[in-house]
Amino acid sequence: MKIGNDVLAIAGHNPANAMTPTGIVRQWLADARSVGHSLATAREVILSVVQQRCDRGSGKGKAPKWFNVPVSEAIRSGCVSHGVSTEIVDKPIKDAWRDHVNFRAKRGEKSKSYAEFAAEWRQRNAA
Secondary structure, eight states: OHHHHHHHHHTTOOTTTOOOOOHHHHHHHHHHHHTTOOHHHHHHHHHHHHHHHHHTTSSTTOOGGGGHHHHHHHHHHTOOOOSHHHHHHHHHHHHHHHHHHHHHHHTTOOOOOHHHHHHHHHHHTOO
């Protein structure tokens, strides 16, 4: 409920007065847990994506369901872009992480956290 209210507040709604359903936030949390994210990481990813969309102006005033595609993608990839340079540098790692998560999910296995995966990837691919 708290994260749902935070999503509403970031999007410009007053959580105390909003009649907007926030049930999709529970699904995002369940999806994040299923790919191995902690509650803290899931919260960070969800709120970061919503904040980024609202900062760009496209998400202001929207219901939580409107953020479903970008939040779901961020949960699957384990990443939130914080700037253009980070996005460019981390793209190969994000792509490899996404493949790792999808492969493990198909086999019903728990995937590695993004931080752990990225550290191993950088070590393997260090020049």
